[in-house]
Amino acid sequence: MEQAQGALPSRAEIPIEYRWRLEDLYPSVAEWEQDLKNIETLAVEFAGYQGRIGSSPATLRTVLELRDRLGRLMDKAFVYAKMSRDEDNTNPQGQAMVERMQALLARVGAMTAFFLPELMAIPQAELDAALQAEPALAQYRHFLEDLARRRQHILSPAEERLLALSSEIAGSGENIFTMLNNADLEFPAVHDEEGRAVPLTHGRYLRFLESKERAVRQEAFLALHRTYHRYRNTLAAALNAGVKSNIFYARARHYPSALTASLDDDNIKEEVYHSLIDGIHAALPVFQQYFRQKQAMLGLEEMHPYDLYVSPVAGFELKIGYEEAKTAVKNGLRLLGGEYGALLDKAFADGWIDVYENKGKTSGAYAWGCYDSHPYLLLNYQGTANDLFTLAHELGHALHSYLSNRTQTYINAQYPIFLAEIASTVNEVLLVLDLIETASSQREKVYYLHHFLEHFRGTVFRQTMFAEFEKLLHQQVEAGEALTAEWLEEEYFKLAQFYHGPEVVLDPELKAEWSRIPHFFYNFYVYKYATGFCAAVAFVQRFRAEGQKAVEAYLELLRSGGSDYPLVLLARAGVDLSTPQPIAEAMAMFKQLLPEFIL
Numbered sequence: 001m002e003q004a005q006g007a008l009p010s011r012a013e014i015p016i017e018y019r020w021r022l023e024d025l026y027p028s029v030a031e032w033e034q035d036l037k038n039i040e041t042l043a044v045e046f047a048g049y050q051g052r053i054g055s056s057p058a059t060l061r062t063v064l065e066l067r068d069r070l071g072r073l074m075d076k077a078f079v080y081a082k083m084s085r086d087e088d089n090t091n092p093q094g095q096a097m098v099e100r101m102q103a104l105l106a107r108v109g110a111m112t113a114f115f116l117p118e119l120m121a122i123p124q125a126e127l128d129a130a131l132q133a134e135p136a137l138a139q140y141r142h143f144l145e146d147l148a149r150r151r152q153h154i155l156s157p158a159e160e161r162l163l164a165l166s167s168e169i170a171g172s173g174e175n176i177f178t179m180l181n182n183a184d185l186e187f188p189a190v191h192d193e194e195g196r197a198v199p200l201t202h203g204r205y206l207r208f209l210e211s212k213e214r215a216v217r218q219e220a221f222l223a224l225h226r227t228y229h230r231y232r233n234t235l236a237a238a239l240n241a242g243v244k245s246n247i248f249y250a251r252a253r254h255y256p257s258a259l260t261a262s263l264d265d266d267n268i269k270e271e272v273y274h275s276l277i278d279g280i281h282a283a284l285p286v287f288q289q290y291f292r293q294k295q296a297m298l299g300l301e302e303m304h305p306y307d308l309y310v311s312p313v314a315g316f317e318l319k320i321g322y323e324e325a326k327t328a329v330k331n332g333l334r335l336l337g338g339e340y341g342a343l344l345d346k347a348f349a350d351g352w353i354d355v356y357e358n359k360g361k362t363s364g365a366y367a368w369g370c371y372d373s374h375p376y377l378l379l380n381y382q383g384t385a386n387d388l389f390t391l392a393h394e395l396g397h398a399l400h401s402y403l404s405n406r407t408q409t410y411i412n413a414q415y416p417i418f419l420a421e422i423a424s425t426v427n428e429v430l431l432v433l434d435l436i437e438t439a440s441s442q443r444e445k446v447y448y449l450h451h452f453l454e455h456f457r458g459t460v461f462r463q464t465m466f467a468e469f470e471k472l473l474h475q476q477v478e479a480g481e482a483l484t485a486e487w488l489e490e491e492y493f494k495l496a497q498f499y500h501g502p503e504v505v506l507d508p509e510l511k512a513e514w515s516r517i518p519h520f521f522y523n524f525y526v527y528k529y530a531t532g533f534c535a536a537v538a539f540v541q542r543f544r545a546e547g548q549k550a551v552e553a554y555l556e557l558l559r560s561g562g563s564d565y566p567l568v569l570l571a572r573a574g575v576d577l578s579t580p581q582p583i584a585e586a587m588a589m590f591k592q593l594l595p596e597f598i599l
Contacts, residue, residue: 007199008359011088018322020376021351022087025080032097035077036104042070043108050114050157054122057134064140067115068410074108075370077101083368086378088360089183102168109164114157116147124148139409142563150264153253163252170249173241174521180231180238181518182362187227190219200224202363203380209309210384212317214300221306225509228516232485235515240483242521243473258474262524266416267565272578273467276530279583280464284499286591287461290453291503293597302505309454313447313599318385322355325381325388329395332431335543336551343399346374352398353377364518365390367397367424371410375401385451392431396424404561412563417525419566421532422539423558428455429540442599449597456590459533465499467527470520488514531577534586538575541585550574 026032046066053063081101085094127144131137147154155163187200193213198204200223208220228235243258250261260270295303297312311317320328326348330341347353354361357380369375375398381387400423404413432452439445472491476483489511496506496513519526542550557573567578575582 008201008357011091011358011360014356014358018353018355019087019351020083020354020378022080022083022376024351025076025370025373029093029097032077032080035073036100039070039073039077039104039108042066042073043111046070047111047114050118053115053118054126054130057130057137060130061134061136063115064137064411067112070108070112072371072410074105076372078105079368079370079373079376083376083378086362087354088358089179089362090360102171106165106168109167110161113161113164116154117157117160119144120147120151120154140411143411146267146565149267153255153261153264155253159252163249166248170245173238173243173245174518176238176241177235177518177521178362180234181516183360185227185231188223190216190223192216201357203357203382206309206386207382207384209306210311210386212310212314214307217306217310218304221304221507222509224516225512229509229512232489232512232515236483236485236488239473239488239515239520240477243477243483246523247474247477257478259471259524266418266567268418268567269578272531273471273524273527275580276464276527276583277468277471279580279587280461280530283461283587283590284501286587286594287457287499288501288503290457290590290594290597291500293594294450295503297599303503304505304507305510306507308457308504311447311450313443313450316441316443316447318388318447319383320385320388321383322381325391328388328435329392329427329431332392332434333427335430336555337548340399340555343402344395347377347395347398350374353379355379355381357382365394367394367401369398369401371405371413375399385447389428389431389451389455392427393424396427399423400558403555403558407559408561408563413561415560415562416566418528418531419557419569421528422535422570425459425529425533425536426539426554429536430543433540446597446599449593453590453593453597455533456586460530460586460590461499463526463529463533465495466517466519467524467530469495469514470524470526473520531583534582535570535575535577537586537589538582539573541589542574 026035046063049059049063049066053060078101081094081097085091085098088094127148131141131144154160182202189197190200190208192198192208193211193216200208200220205220205224209217211217211220246258246262250258253261255261255264259273263270263273291303291308294312295307298307298310300307326344330344333340333344352374354377361380362378363380365377365379367375367377377391377394377398379387379390379394381391397420400415400420404415407413429452432448432455435448436445436452439448469492472495473483473488476487476491481487492514493506493508493511496510500506514520539550539554543554553573557569560569563569564572567576570577
């Protein structure tokens with residue numbers, strides 16, 4: 001099935017073979033309802049251990065295992081509810097399911113809030129003795145050691161209960177943004193290359209920006225950003241709520257800043273965040289050289305934001321159907337070996353992937369799931385090069401989860417986001433290098449080179465700019481100032497001017513771009529795209545230099561899940577992100593590619 005222009009199909013009009021199988025999680029909503037009751041029952045049982053979790057090593061083991069059972073069930077029920085809504089955000093049943101899950105999670109969080117403070121009240125010597133006395137506790141060693149590291153940030157039972165009760169409110173900003181962005185926001189029609197009026201959607205926007213017709217690119221850019229600008233005050237209020245939530249939890253847990261609190265979850269020092277920004281600042285002249293080269297190749301007197309995405313290669317444009325894309329991904333990732341290839345086949349055949357855009361479907365793409373399910377991928381496939389690489393990217397996440405979940409116990413399976421973007425980007429880098437090397441003409445080679453350089457721009461340059469803006473957002477609120485729409489527009493525009501330099505003429509409509517980025521609600525998430533990309537480049541270079549030994553070290557990283565701190569696992573696999581070296585090496589690779597980027 002390839003989607004045509006015009007109105008989006010309803011969910012029911014998408015052929016079943018291109019829809020994910022949520023019935024693999026729950027055959028019916030009735031069975032999901034039953035698990036909501038089971039969660040309540042388990043939470044009551046868990047709460048019954050209050051005051052005695054450290055009474056003996058056997059009791060500690062029982063409580064930790066019960067906590068895992070409760071967590072697994074809540075994960076499964078929430079994933080089902082959220083993905084049911086994501087299929088069609090206009091469907092009231094899905095909306096209600098998510099709201100019910102959020103309320104349930106808040107209640108359970110309040111009932112179980114005693115756990116961490118009580119666990120931390122157990123003297124370290126007693127915990128060490130319990131680990132020796134009860135061999136089954138060995139799987140919890142990293143969990144317990146990490147809690148000890150963060151002991152000063154865990155509050156009293158009453159305080160933890162209040163924080164848990166507040167969690168439902170804390171997500172209000174993101175929820176408001178999500179519903180406005182995916183359910184209520186409507187864009188005007190724009191004109192395609194044939195002059196036909198076509199409804200602008202999230203899924204179609206990037207395809208319009210990649211159009212060879214500059215008028216098409218410009219109209220889509222202006223239409224999208226002017227629409228967001230009309231809702232600037234609502235979107236500013238939503239973002240303000242999200243930032244204040246991050247700061248509230250950081251201060252409640254006695255962290256000096258929201259940034260410090262966020263990084264501490266992964267045991268990462270602020271220097272890693274600042275080093276990324278400093279490293280990209282140093283590389284800005286190289287990125288700006290890329291803009292000049294591209295402008296010359298496009299034959300433009302001025303470079304505008306809507307010119308950044310289009311390929312300068314005339315006479316070659318990748319239009320790739322979904323079935324063909326699956327083959328291209330398998331070929332591009334063959335270096336990762338037979339086991340990885342077999343898992344790709346499984347993903348394609350076994351209902352993991354929701355392929356096409358439909359009315360009300362959540363925009364963008366993601367990979368998700370839970371410990372007790374296979375991974376799921378949400379796509380909005382349009383048949384472009386970007387869609388091909390998005391497929392490879394999300395499969396990287398999915399197979400990382402699959403390997404981790406099948407190797408680690410539940411408590412150690414969940415890898416941190418800091419590692420997540422490495423697996424996805426390794427796939428993209430391998431795929432694009434394969435396409436570059438097998439290109440049948442110079443034009444085709446430069447087309448893929450452009451995609452790779454754009455990947456650097458979008459994932460390292462752009463995400464680092466976002467990371468710096470996110471730091472400014474939190475500093476503004478932490479200083480007692482407000483995030484007004486005017487402040488957000490002006491500060492975002494100033495930062496964009498600094499990053500792009502005089503090579504790109506920034507239209508005033510770009511001031512609204514901050515308002516359409518969902519990741520600003522994700523609490524210092526975006527920097528991990530940039531560090532992950534740099535680490536991925538380092539891994540691929542190791543594959544090519546060292547062969548199977550490096551590949552196996554990488555696959556072992558994927559199997560390791562969250563069994564240790566991310567920087568430790570990365571160093572064990574051969575890449576040290578605690579130093580600036582991977583960032584510097586990635587920037588050196590970008591610079592080396594520029595001379596080849598010529599027709």
